[in-house]
Structures are given as C-alpha cells and as structure tokens.
Amino acid sequence: MDDRLLTVLLLLLGVSGPWGQGQEPEGPSEVLPEESSGEEVPKEDGILVLSHHTLSLALQEHPALMVEFYAPWCGHCKALAPEYSKAAALLAAESASVTLAKVDGPAEPELTKEFGVVGYPTLKFFQNGNRTNPEEYTGPQKAEGIAEWLRRRVGPSAKRLEDEEDVQALTDKWEVVVIGFFQDLQGEDVATFLALARDALDITFGFTDQPQLFQKFGLTKDTVILFKKFDEGRADFPVDKDTGLDLGDLSRFLVTHSMHLVTEFNSQTSPKIFAAKILNHLLLFVNKTLAQHRELLTDFREAAPPFRGQVLFVMVDVAADNDHVLNYFGLKAEEAPTLRLINVETTKKYAPTGLVPITAASVAAFCQAVLHGQVKPYLLSQEIPPDWDERPVKTLVGKNFEQVAFDETKNVFVKFYAPWCSHCKEMAPAWEALAEKYRDREDIVIAELDATANELEAFSVHGYPTLKFFPAGPDRKVIEYKSTRDLETFSKFLDSGGNLPEEEPKEPAISTPEIQDNSTVGPKEEL
Ligand SMILES: *[C@@H]1O[C@H](CO)[C@@H](O)[C@H](O)[C@H]1NC(C)=O
C-alpha cells in the first residue's frame, strides 16, 4: 500500500522510484547503450524490454524467462514495477540463472493475442525456450516472494538430504521445515511433493531416501514430517500406499500444522487464519495490557491440541486495533475476557452460557459442546429503539423482526442495509417516499433493518441492500424483490401483492464483507 502510494507520489513529482525505477513514459529514450549489435535487447532497471522482434531471441538465450505484460496506464503495473526490479536484483546478486522481462501489451497486440493476455499485469514464466504453454504467475506481489517463486522453479524446490547433519542444518535454520521420506525417489509421490514445494513459498522443504534417516525418525514407510520449533515440535503425515500422496490433503495438513496452537489476530496473521480453511474458529478476547488476562492464554493453549485441524484457536487483543472484530461479534471491550466460537462456513456464532471462568477444562468443554450441536448459536441484535414505529419507515432490529415481519395481518416490505453501503444510501429517498405514500394503509408496513448489527433466525442476508416482502397470511411467505429500486416499481410491486416480472437489478448488491480475507495475488485491470 505504502509502496504503491509512494510510487504514485514520485510519479506525480516526476522523480524516480525507490529502487531507481525510471518513470519517463517513453520506452526508447531509456534504452541503455548496449555493447554492439542491433540484436541486443534493451534493459530498464534490470528488466529486459521485449517486443515481438526480440521475444524469440530472448527465449533462446534465457532458459528461465519471466515476462510481465504491462500497460503504460495500468496502476497495478506501476505498483508492481519496483518490486519486480528488486526481485531481478535479488536474483542477479545470487547469480540465479533466471531473467526477468517485460512487454508493453497495448504496443504488442500480436504477443498479447498469442499468449491470451486479458488483463494487466499478466506474468508468464517460460522454461527451456519453450514458447508453448508458459506457466502463469499467480504468486506474491512483493520482491522477495517473486524471487522465491522463481528460485523454486529454476533450482530444486526441496533440498535433497543425505544424512543427519543435513537434516539438522535445515531444522536449525528454519522455524518450520517439511521433510519427505520416500523409499523410491523416482516415484510419483516425490513428484507431487516437489510440485507442492514449488508453490508453498513460506515453508522450507527437504527430502530423502536414506534408510538411516527413516530409522532415526522411527519411520517404516513413506512419510512427510513437519518439524517446528514450537508447540508439539513435529507432526507426521503418513503417505497412503494405495492412493498415493494427495496434494490437497498434504497441503491442508501443512497449513494446519505449521500454525501455532494459538494465533494472535492481527493484520499479518489474518490472511493465514482464513487461508487455513479450518471450519471453526475459537476466539479468546483478552485485554493484553492486563496480567490476569495474559495468564489465561496458558489455559487456552492447553485446551487446543485435541482440536488441531478442527478448531483454530485465536486470541484477540481488545486493547489493540480490533474494533471490527468486536463489532462483528457484537462485543464490547469491557466484556473481555470471553470466548466466542464461529463456524466460518455458516457464520453461526456461539457464546458460552453463564459466567464460567476460563480454564483449560471449560474451554475444551465449550468446544466439545458446540461441535456436538449442544449450544444454540446466538444472533446479534440491537435494542429496540423506543421510537421504532414512529417514523414512516419503521426500524426493525433482531429482537422485533419476527413479530413485525411475520405479522399475519400485515404486508411488510423490508430493506436490509449496511450503514456504509452506497447503493443503500442511493435508494433511501425512494424508500422514504414509499413509506410516506403508504403511511395511511393499515395493512402495509415499510421497514428497514441494519443487517450488520442484527441477525435473523429465519435467513441470513448476503448482500446490501436486500429487499424482502413478507405478505400477510399464516404461511410465513418471503418474496425477494429484485427489480428496479424506484418509487414507481416499488409501488407496482406492493399494489400487486408482491408480483412483478423479475428483472436483474440496475445496480448489483454489494456482497457481505467477511472479517478480512486479503489474498496475496493482486487484482488485475481489465483490458
Ligand atoms: C513445450 O511445451 C509443450 C506443453 O507443455 C509441449 O507439448 C511441447 O512438447 C514442448 N516443446 C518442446 C520443444 O519442448
């Protein structure tokens, strides 16, 4: 973020970027005088500048070639440029035999067509001069990540280990190391293992076929071991002899076991927490500035091992910048220390009943009870405002929704909104006008509910705004309104008792934001 901002600022000022990145828009003026022949390919900041004339030549000369297709106007490309150059510099410094290049996409339509480029930036990796089916780059956007992705393709993605010393050296150096023990290095399982190692950039991999190492670690069959300098120290993944090594299973195993038993929630750990794909998250809310709160962590951690892979234990410091998490659970900082469990798939939330002290035993018991379906999920609700039915648009909250919306004598039309949602704000005047128009109709209620602060047992709201109509009668009917959001169409819909030919909405609803799930791969700009 900061890098990107800085780049934009520097661009505006016409200054060169943090790593000496040139900013003049004209490519040719930047061409460095190369030694001799007209065949030389120009370079900018350590990046080859290719065209349809020079790509073939570059493929011949560089057995490992990464090519970025960029557009001069593309902001994401500008943000990537300094990282891309820095990656080239990192690799050059260690004499890695890999070359980074770029192609101005709009200026080279033949190449973008040939390689099916549909957005910028697009990066493709060519190996052994093969122009067919280059590998598409979907790795990290930071220099170190780009360099590591390339290292794992031009070098071995895992280190071959011959003896105990090799194993020791690797496990000493890294916090988490994954070693594959295979009796036959030619087998398919090894290929699967190495393929996983090519993409799991934040873990270091080794592999061996040495019988004395099998013996040393007490193995009698092919196994992948994850060694870590914390918690249990080691986790084994035996390879199934019949089905072979399954990439998905191994990958889930590694994500699960490379995490600490308890992870503190913050902006660095949150992508990992959500990438772990563990269905249940147990959150302990504490105020870390208080010693008696910090002490609870020991008990919390003690309860965690039996739930590994099933429940992810997370600590949330209410004294840090975590208000969005507190809001999501409808909690106030003063309520810490307290526990909440959420199933991230159903987004159902669970709270312990009563004031049970937090001990290893009570934490484990709460987890078990939720997993066994013995705890009812709780629903967020604001308090019913005293004036909830005084304005034309009635205010609904979780606590009065059921009674009002499913009133058998009323036709109720409800707008489910989020306070920050711009489409909701845009339609607000039309909603007010609608309520005004029907204010004297005893049988019609126009209402709204802030769906970020109120949850309902009957259904959950996934987009904002969502409009639903609850016609009078005993059958609890719910009709979703998907048409144009204006007074005229709303009125037609109401007058016909909830019948309207369905059309697509003019503006799409904004989807519900989960707590945070920031991916590593940057967004692309369409052509
Ligand atoms: C290049 O790669 C394609 C697809 O992977 C393959 O079919 C082809 O045989 C390769 N060509 C050469 C010359 O290696």
Ligand SMILES: *[C@@H]1O[C@H](CO)[C@@H](O)[C@H](O)[C@H]1NC(C)=O
């Ligand atoms: C995710 O990204 C958004 C926008 O870039 C940022 O505002 C937010 O703080 C990030 N959240 C986390 C948890 O990293």
Ligand SMILES: *[C@@H]1O[C@H](CO)[C@@H](O)[C@H](O)[C@H]1NC(C)=O
């Ligand atoms: C955390 O505890 C400290 C010390 O008692 C207190 O000053 C602070 O307000 C607390 N923070 C929150 C968010 O409650």
